[in-house]
Amino acid sequence: MAGPHKRDIRKDNEQTVRSHARPRRERVEQDSPHSSPGKRRSKNNSPEKSDRDTPERRERRERREKRVSRETPDPSPKHKLRSPERRRGHDPSSYTSSERSSNPLSLDSLAKLDAYNEKQSRRPQEKERLLAAKEKDRGHERRHKEKVASGRILKEKSRHRRNAEHDREKRRVISGPLAEEGNIRKRGGYIAEENGKKRLGRKFWYFVVGVVLLLVILIPVGVYASKKSGGGQDSGGASDNGPDPANENLKGVDENDIPATAKNTYLDPFTWYDTTDFNVTYTDDTVGGLPVMGLSWAWDDETQANENVPPLNKKWAYGTMPIRGVNIGGWLSVEPFITPSLFKSYKSNQGIIDEYTLTKELGPQKAAKTLEKHYSMFIQEEDFKQIQEAGFDHVRISYAYWAVTTYPGDPYVPKISWRYLLRAIEYCRKYGLRVNLDLHALPGSQNGWNHSGRQGAIGWLNGPDGDLNAQRSLDIHTQLSTFFAQPRYKNVIAIYGLANEPKMIALPTPAVLDWETKAAAIVRKSGMQQYLVVGDGFLGLSKWKGQLSGVQNVILDVHQYTIFNKNQINFPHQKKIQYACQGWTDQMKQSSNIATGFGPTICGEWSQADTDCALFLNNVNTGSRWEGTLPTSDPTTSVTTPHCPPNSGTCSCDKANADPSTYSDEYKQWLMMYAEAQMSSFETGWGWFYWTWVTESAVQWSWKAGMAAGILPKKTWQRDFNCTADVPDFADLPETY
Numbered sequence: 256m257a258g259p260h261k262r263d264i265r266k267d268n269e270q271t272v273r274s275h276a277r278p279r280r281e282r283v284e285q286d287s288p289h290s291s292p293g294k295r296r297s298k299n300n301s302p303e304k305s306d307r308d309t310p311e312r313r314e315r316r317e318r319r320e321k322r323v324s325r326e327t328p329d330p331s332p333k334h335k336l337r338s339p340e341r342r343r344g345h346d347p348s349s350y351t352s353s354e355r356s357s358n359p360l361s362l363d364s365l366a367k368l369d370a371y372n373e374k375q376s377r378r379p380q381e382k383e384r385l386l387a388a389k390e391k392d393r394g395h396e397r398r399h400k401e402k403v404a405s406g407r408i409l410k411e412k413s414r415h416r417r418n419a420e421h422d423r424e425k426r427r428v429i430s431g432p433l434a435e436e437g438n439i440r441k442r443g444g445y446i447a448e449e450n451g452k453k454r455l456g457r458k459f460w461y462f463v464v465g466v467v468l469l470l471v472i473l474i475p476v477g478v479y480a481s482k483k484s485g486g487g488q489d490s491g492g493a494s495d496n497g498p499d500p501a502n503e504n505l506k507g508v509d510e511n512d513i514p515a516t517a518k519n520t521y522l523d524p525f526t527w528y529d530t531t532d533f534n535v536t537y538t539d540d541t542v543g544g545l546p547v548m549g550l551s552w553a554w555d556d557e558t559q560a561n562e563n564v565p566p567l568n569k570k571w572a573y574g575t576m577p578i579r580g581v582n583i584g585g586w587l588s589v590e591p592f593i594t595p596s597l598f599k600s601y602k603s604n605q606g607i608i609d610e611y612t613l614t615k616e617l618g619p620q621k622a623a624k625t626l627e628k629h630y631s632m633f634i635q636e637e638d639f640k641q642i643q644e645a646g647f648d649h650v651r652i653s654y655a656y657w658a659v660t661t662y663p664g665d666p667y668v669p670k671i672s673w674r675y676l677l678r679a680i681e682y683c684r685k686y687g688l689r690v691n692l693d694l695h696a697l698p699g700s701q702n703g704w705n706h707s708g709r710q711g712a713i714g715w716l717n718g719p720d721g722d723l724n725a726q727r728s729l730d731i732h733t734q735l736s737t738f739f740a741q742p743r744y745k746n747v748i749a750i751y752g753l754a755n756e757p758k759m760i761a762l763p764t765p766a767v768l769d770w771e772t773k774a775a776a777i778v779r780k781s782g783m784q785q786y787l788v789v790g791d792g793f794l795g796l797s798k799w800k801g802q803l804s805g806v807q808n809v810i811l812d813v814h815q816y817t818i819f820n821k822n823q824i825n826f827p828h829q830k831k832i833q834y835a836c837q838g839w840t841d842q843m844k845q846s847s848n849i850a851t852g853f854g855p856t857i858c859g860e861w862s863q864a865d866t867d868c869a870l871f872l873n874n875v876n877t878g879s880r881w882e883g884t885l886p887t888s889d890p891t892t893s894v895t896t897p898h899c900p901p902n903s904g905t906c907s908c909d910k911a912n913a914d915p916s917t918y919s920d921e922y923k924q925w926l927m928m929y930a931e932a933q934m935s936s937f938e939t940g941w942g943w944f945y946w947t948w949v950t951e952s953a954v955q956w957s958w959k960a961g962m963a964a965g966i967l968p969k970k971t972w973q974r975d976f977n978c979t980a981d982v983p984d985f986a987d988l989p990e991t992y
Contacts, residue, residue, distance in 0.1 A: 497632050500529040508535050521670050522548050528624070529631035532678060543737030543781075545659065549674045551681070556746040558687035560648040563972065567687055567746040573786070578857060578942025579934075579971040580649030580691065581642055581958055583679070585947060586634050587654040587672040588695040589613070589626075590706040591871040593950045594633065597625075598875050608875040610655075610696075611709040615666035623668045630675040634949070636682050638959075642948060643686040645962060646971035649749065650688045651859060651944045652679055655696035655708055659731050662698060667708065684747045691750035691788070691944065692739070693859075698731075699724030702758035705874060713758060716766045725770055728754070732777050740782035750810065751778060752788040759792025767792060768802060775806045788812050788859070796846035799853035810941065811846060811853045814860035815839055815933070818867040821892075824880050827900045828925050828985045831865060835932040836978035843940035858937040860946040862956050863930040863966065866899070868908035869953035882906050903990035910992035915954050915964035921988040926955070926966040928976045935977040 505524060513523050517539065520526070524535040533549040540547050559566035564576070585593025589610040601607040607616055614622040642650060654676050657667035683690050699714030699721065700707040715724045732753070739748055753774045759767050771789050778787060787806065791799060791813045803809055817823040817831055826834060839858075846852035866881040867873055878884025883897035883906065897906035910917075918926075937943035950957040954964060961967035968974055 500531050500631060502527075502530040504530055504533070504535050513537050514539075521674075522546060524549075527674075528627045531631075532636065532681070533674065542741060543734040545673065545734055545738045546670075550677055554681070554684060554743050554747075556684065558685065560643050560687040560689075561646060564648045564687075567684065567689065571689065571749065573941060574855065577938040578649050578944070579647055579938075580651055580942065580944040581645075581647050582651045582653065582693075582860060582944050582947040583634055583638075583949075584653050584695075584706075585950065587630065587652070587658065587676055588706060588708070589629075591875050592869050592953060592956070593947060594629065595871050596951055597629065598871065603876045609705040609708060609710045611666060614668060619666075619668075622666070623671060626668045627671050630672055634675075634679065636685075638948065639679070639682040639686050639688065641959065643688060645958065645969070646973070648687075648689060649691055649942075649944065650683050651691040651693050651750075652676065653693045653695035653706075653755070656694065656698055656728070656731050657696075657708075659734055662727065680744070680747060689749040690747055691752065691859075692735075692748060693752040693755055693788075694731075694735075695755045697724070697754055698727040701754050701762075702756050703761075704756075704758075707755075710874065713761060715757075716762055716770060729770070729773055729777060732774050733781065736778040736781035736783050748785055750786045750788055751783060752812070753778075754790065756790050756814065757792050759794050762792075764792070764794070771803065772806060775803075775809065784808070786810050786855075788857075790814075790859075796842050796852060796856065799846065800851070802853060810855040810857055812857055812859040813842075813846070814946075815858050815937075816861065816864075818864055818880070821880050821894050821898050824865075824867065825898045825900050827990055828865070828929075828988055829982055832925075832929050832932045832982045835929065835936050836982065839933070840936040840939050840978060843937060847940040855941050857941040858933075858943040861933050861937070861943060862946050863926050863933070863961065864953075864955035865926075865929065866908065866911040868911040869950075869956060870912070872953070872956075879908060881911070882908055900990035906991060911955075915960070915966065918964075918966070919988070919992075921985065922992060923964075923966050925985055925988055926961075927968075928982075930961075930967055931974045931976040932978055932982075934971070934974065 508524065510525055513525065514537070517523055517537065522537065522539060524530055524533070524537070527533070527535075534551045535549075538548055556567040565571060584590055589597060591598050591609070597613060598607055601616070605616070607613050614626070617625055639650070654672060655667070657665065657669050658673040658676055659670070661667050661669040680690055695706060696708040697715050699718070700709045700711075701713065701715040703709075703711055703713045712718060714720055715728065716722070736751070739751070753771055757767050775787055785808075787809045789803065789809060789811060791811055796811070796813055799811055817826060817834065823831075823834070843856060843858070846856040847854065867879045868881050871877075873879060873885055878886075880894040880898045882899075883895055885892075885894040887893040899906035915923075934943060945958050947956060947958070949959045954960040955966075958967055962969060
């Protein structure tokens with residue numbers, strides 16, 4: 256062929272290759288493969304007219320162009336297709352017009368182009384399908400994580416995850432698509448933000464709000480229930496409240512300094528719950544067979560309780576200078592009504608009614624842990640400081656024989672209370688307070704009441720082991736008096752008790768007096784010259800004239816309460832005060848005069864309570880004389896009818912056990928006057944000890960709580976009433992409050 260229509264086959268082939276190698280955007284700008292070479296798109300991309308350009312073909316071409324334009328990738332270098340010329344450094348803009356002209360395609364090429372265009376037309380649907388699948392996967396992933404958070408995954412997966420997470424970082428690895436959405440959830444309710452900080456998630460705040468609302472509901476209910484069961488009173492004491500002791504003084508001690516034979520014994524300070532103010536330097540020294548471990552070697556007896564009394568190293572004028580003391584009861588010898596929290600958690604059919612049954616129920620290890628925490632928390636140094644500030648000069652500390660030893664069959668916690676007794680004496684020394692040591696519980700129980708350790712039968716000087724227990728008690732006094740005969744106790748211990756409240760109305764009087772004579776001889780032989788104390792045994796002060804005349808420096812101790820006598824609890828308010836001022840005053844004067852009575856006499860226990868309504872006062876899970884709900888097997892003590900004052904209406908303990916802030920002004924006035932009347936009466940003898948310093952809930956038995964409530968004096972000697980004044984009739988005060 257010749258002329259302008261002659262074509263170079265090689266050039267045509269090269270042009271065809273170049274056409275298919277160019278970027279897709281250039282290729283799709285060409286005319287339909289069926290158009291003639293002269294029929295091509297103009298510069299404005301409008302197809303030129305052709306005989307073969309039917310409406311159907313134009314419509315199909317427009318649809319194809321729209322699809323291609325939608326699917327054309329970003330012409331950035333990242334996505335551009337690279338033609339052979341571009342790879343060789345050629346510039347497409349340098350192509351000539353003829354090089355850009357459309358060229359006819361073969362049927363095979365046309366088929367390939369149609370397949371390609373069809374594939375491109377399906378890409379939007381495919382992309383939407385992939386996006387939907389990914390969204391579905393993300394939904395599964397979120398639901399799976401929620402299941403993990405709520406603990407609903409399978410056990411084996413949970414176990415596998417715990418093992419895998421052991422070595423993971425705390426922050427979770429999140430998939431890319433989930434991270435892009437910003438829906439990154441962390442364990443524990445945290446969401447990680449881009450700046451690396453953490454903020455609390457919505458579920459976490461829902462949980463916090465729920466807990467707060469629950470506490471708002473439960474705390475008032477708990478307080479109400481506690482007040483309802485505990486008399487509605489809070490006297491400031493608690494057997495297990497407060498943080499654990501820091502025990503800082505153990506930091507300078509090497510555990511290797513504790514001999515192997517002493518480890519995990521009483522002498523190992525690393526086993527002590529509380530080491531505060533104890534000397535933790537190891538020693539196995541003993542005096543009288545009792546350890547000195549915990550004691551500091553230095554002491555100072557120059558302190559005085561207040562300006563009205565002499566310091567410890569100066570002589571006290573007993574008999575002319577009244578004792579104004581307070582008991583620390585329910586501490587080293589547990590008493591249910593003082594610390595009802597130790598007993599309230601048990602059901603009545605379990606029979607947990609005293610320290611014997613309590614420690615037996617708990618078992619040795621738990622009992623030791625429970626009671627040592629009680630020893631540590633219930634009475635602390637601050638109590639002795641407050642006792643001094645309230646104007647007291649003596650403290651009667653009750654303790655039990657298991658502070659020294661225990662015997663076969665005893666469930667009591669041995670010896671731990673001994674350490675706290677010694678620390679209490681040192682606190683008394685620090686604040687100038689003289690000590691009355693009160694052995695409150697003897698082997699076998701000297702009275703069968705719960706505060707003797709075991710409620711029930713008397714096993715001291717009574718029953719098959721009565722003599723054995725009496726001898727054991729004497730042996731204990733041998734150890735105790737030997738220890739307290741040390742010079743360091745000469746001034747701070749002023750009074751030494753032999754036995755608290757032996758129930759002489761149920762025991763042979765000669766046997767008790769004989770035992771007391773032997774015990775006094777043991778104490779004197781050990782070197783103690785302090786005053787000895789014996790209880791009146793509920794015989795009445797008049798029965799003691801001439802008794803124990805061969806024993807020097809002995810004080811007779813009487814405990815005066817109207818509420819435990821069913822013939823006195825029903826006295827009207829005015830008569831109760833009159834009885835304190837007249838009846839008790841006459842008894843004290845008569846007994847304190849050796850010509851008419853025993854001689855030196857003190858009131859070792861009394862309170863301002865005018866009912867026996869306090870929780871567990873008459874034993875655990877029993878009623879009261881006041882309401883007539885105290886049946887007993889003994890007809891002389893059983894009370895099944897109300898014994899509040901006659902003609903006073905219905906007898907109820909509700910107001911007696913109410914919070915003192917609800918007391919009327921008249922009732923507060925009466926309570927203060929009743930207390931001041933008793934102090935005035937007992938100071939006609941050698942003085943008094945109030946029962947007791949602190950309780951968990953019984954306000955009218957706690958000097959600390961009564962003082963705070965304004966029903967006891969701020970200072971023991973600051974009073975508005977004494978028994979020389981007339982007693983008002985309290986006509987406006989209902990007898991049942």
